[in-house]
Amino acid sequence: MALVDLTNVTNLIRQSVPNIDDTIVEYIVGYLNETQSGGDGEDVITDFVRPILVDAGGEEERIQKLCERLSELFVQNSSDNTSNNNGLNKLEQPVNMLTTSFISATAGLVAQNVDLEAVSGRKVSTRVDTKKLEKAEAKIKSKMEKRERRSNYEASKLLSKKNNDEFLMQVNPILDYTTTKGKIKDVKVENFDISFGGKRILTNANLSLTYGRRYGLIGRNGIGKSTLLRTMSRREISVPTHVSILHVEQEMEGDDTLAIQAVLSADIWREHLLSEEKLLNLQISELEQNLEEFDEVTLEQKKDAANTRLKEIYQKLEEIESDKAESRALFCRPDLLLLDEPTNMLDIPAVAWLEQYLKKWPSTLLVVSHDREFLDEVATDILHQHSERLDHYKGNFTQFYATKEERRKNHLREYESQMQYRQHLQDFIDRWRYNAKRGPQAQSKIKILEKLPVLEPPEVEVGVTFNPPILQLNDVSFGYPNGPIILSNVNLSVQLDSRIAVVGPNGAGKSTLLKLLTGALEPRSGMMHRHGRLRFAHFMQHHVDQLILDMNAVAFMAQKFPGKIEEEYRRQLGNFGITGMTGLQSLKTLSGGQKSRVSFACLGLQHPHILILDEPTNHLDMDSIDALTNALKGFKGGVILVSHDERFIDSVCTEIWVCESGKVRKFEGDSIKQYREMIVPKEEP
Structure with missing residues (x-):
């Protein structure tokens, strides 16, 4: 062929x-x-x-x-x-003609090649043009193939590491850093499109990255965030050639490579040059060992060619300071650092270290993450990828969320106003269009209506649904380092409608269990499944430690949840009984109950899916406990609490877990009263 x-x-x-x-x-x-x-x-x-x-x-x-x-x-x-086939095709396998008459109609329909006449044994009338049908099916099949x-x-271009490294060396040449000094290192790409696998990722998008700022890239799973980073690193969009790029991908192969060597291997030019140097030295050594196989002229030509190339390699290695690479590997400073989900698989201390390191990053950073706390700490700007476009927001994730919601409300108000105006025009036209006296006015309104631009309705974000279980512990055991096991073989699950009370003697591990659920502590053994998008709000038993006592309540909330106006903080505090001048008093002057109310007001601004409360009724008066009870009854999410207030537990919770002797089990009774009767011995008459 x-x-x-x-x-x-x-x-x-x-x-x-x-x-x-x-x-x-x-x-x-x-x-x-x-x-x-x-x-x-x-x-x-x-x-x-x-x-x-x-x-x-x-x-x-x-x-x-x-x-x-x-x-x-x-x-x-x-x-x-096609013409070379002469209308004959060789069958891939023999056909048993005896069995073909017994093929079921269902199987034939699935295979898309059923002959109804052969199956039924009678003539079947049809109005379908079989030639057009075959042509349409062939066209669809061709498009799918x-x-x-x-x-x-496209996928094969990404699978081969060798080909990928060669490609990256082509699009990221060795830079002469003396010539790049003084050049603007901002990245500005306008009106670009990105597609992958036949799917459009971005359409007519604009990307602007100012040198020295830290950008968080967010968007739903599958929207194309990793594809955008990969496209930038491969310079498939117009990133300036004098801007050096380092791309740390989301998924990396695990092996026994030393950490420092893994960092060095990320410098593909250094690896390539060192590999070629090793190969050339080997060739020269082989030439010297096999002198008798070559005449003197040929030998000298081969050695000269190898030495010339070796000299070029040494010059390039000197330019990139390869000999110092190991000492500066962890301090590499590309002009544009691309990180894809860097906090995945990191423990809490490692995430904290990374946050502090990136906050001091001197050049441009673009990071994909779904960790809100991480983005609040690191990002100076947010890029929201959705609907085949990129929207830019100043500030961290919390500020983005507030600004985005405000934009949505403004867009909705504008849309409703425009719809009312257009409906008013249409009503006038419908009423007076055929009236002799007001007909010309109606025609004028028609022209106005026709000239109005197409009105785009506000985007409605599809809500995320959680498939149960959203939080599950399987055979989980926990103990502090060098200490005894506190909890062993814990098995439990939490849903969005759970109302759970954890009871047991003091020191049994109830607060430890709550910290395991939030992820503040990691188990020694067992499996813990936690939905990636699940948001917790944790009211700690010693919640006062989380307050900055020298600040007032309004200022404290503004610092913890920036981006809102003062009236919103006051309104939230007012919902929990902190009104008037109380919100402007120093927190250290407030009572224990008032401090608890401030903490509850902060929980509400986190928009959690699950509330985890450790002794929430401590310091609260009766009226406040009743108010908290009613609020929890109306909360649309899960509640897990530790409390010694039996009335409060009976009013809020539908399940009771007993934590004692290092075990956690579900209490089979119907109320906290039954549990009390079980553990408190009856007095003898």
């Missing part, structure tokens, strides 16, 4: 688009090579090749002629392959 000469294709592309990048040419030719046997060359060139060439800066007229020429080549190749080939080809 004759295939299209790809060298000829390469030359045609270069002639038509002289300034095209070598990498893009290689990508196009590689994809055409993968698909040329599929028989859909014309569609591939129109849908795949043409947009890439236009984006590469080619002239429309020359690209059109090139596409026509390529279509001729591939269509002719496809027809040649083409899409699959494109996805497989």
Whole structure:
């Protein structure tokens, strides 16, 4: 079977688009090579090749002629392959004709090749044009195969580490740092599109990264955040060539490589040059050991060529200070650092260290994360990827959330106002359109209505649903380092509608269990499943330690939850009985109950899915306990609490867990009263 000469294709592309990048040419030719046997060359060139060439800066007229020429080549190749078959095809396997008459209609329909007449044994009338049907099915099948080939080809470009490293070396050349000094290192890319696997990720998007700022990239799973980072690192969008890039991907292969060596290996140019140096030294050594196999002239030529290349390599290694790489590996400073989910698999101390390290990062940072606390600590700006676009917000995640909600409300008000105005015009038109006296006015209103722009309704975000269980512990055991086991073989699950009271003697591990549930403590053994998007609000028994006592309640909330106006903080505090001048008093002057109310007000601003409360009724008066009880009854989420207040437990909770002797079990009774009767011996009459 004759295939299209790809060298000829390469030359045609270069002639038509002289300034095209070598990498893009290689990508196009590689994809055409993968698909040329599929028989859909014309569609591939129109849908795949043409947009890439236009984006590469080619002239429309020359690209059109090139596409026509390529279509001729591939269509002719496809027809040649078809004509060579002479209408005969070799079967992949023998066919048992005896069994074909017993094929079920259902199986045939699934296989999409059923012959109803053969199955039923009678003539079946149909109005369907079988030729058109076959043609339509063939077209759909061709499109599906083409899409699959494109996805497989794009994926294959990412799977091979060797090919990926070679590609990255092409798009990230060794920089002469003396020539990059003084150049602007901001990244600004306008009106770009990104697609992957046949799916559009971004359309006509704009990206602006100011040098020295730290950007958090957020968006729903599968929206294309990792694809955007990969596209930037491969310079498939116009990132300036003098801006150095380091991309730390989300998933990395695990092996026994030393940590320092893994960091050094991320410098692909250094690794490549050192590998080539080793190979050249080996070649020179082999030449000297096998002198008798070569004449003197040939030997000298080979040694000179190897030594010349070796000298070039040493010069480049000296430029990138390879000998000092190990000492500066952990202090590498690319102009643009791309991090994809860096807090995954890190424990709390490691996350805290990373936060402090990145807060001092001197150049540009773009990090993908779903950790709100991490983004609040690190990010100076937020990029929200959604609906095939990027929206920029100043501030950390908490400020983004408040600003986004305000934008949504403003958009909704504007939309409703415009809809009312248009409805008013339409009502006037409907009423007076055919009236002789007011007909001209109605016609004028029609023209006004026609000239109004298309009104886009506000986007409605689809809510996230949690599949049970959202929080589960399986055979979990815990004990502090070098200490005894406090809890062993704990098995329990929590749902969004759970109302659970944890009871037991003091020192049995109730507070420890709550900290395990929130993730503040990690188990020694066992499995703990916690939904990735689950938000907790934890009221600690010693909650006063979390307050800054020299501040007043309003200022404390503004510091902890920035981005709101003072009236919102006052309103939230007022909901918990902190009103008037009390909100402006120093926290250390408030009573224990008032401090508890301030802590409860802070919990409400976290918008949690699960409330975890450790002795919440301590310091509260009766009225406050009643108010807290009613609030928890109306809370649309899960509640887990530790309390010694029996009335409070009976009013709020539907389940009781008993924590004692290092075990946690569910109490089978119906009320806390029954539990009390079980543990308190009856007095003898």
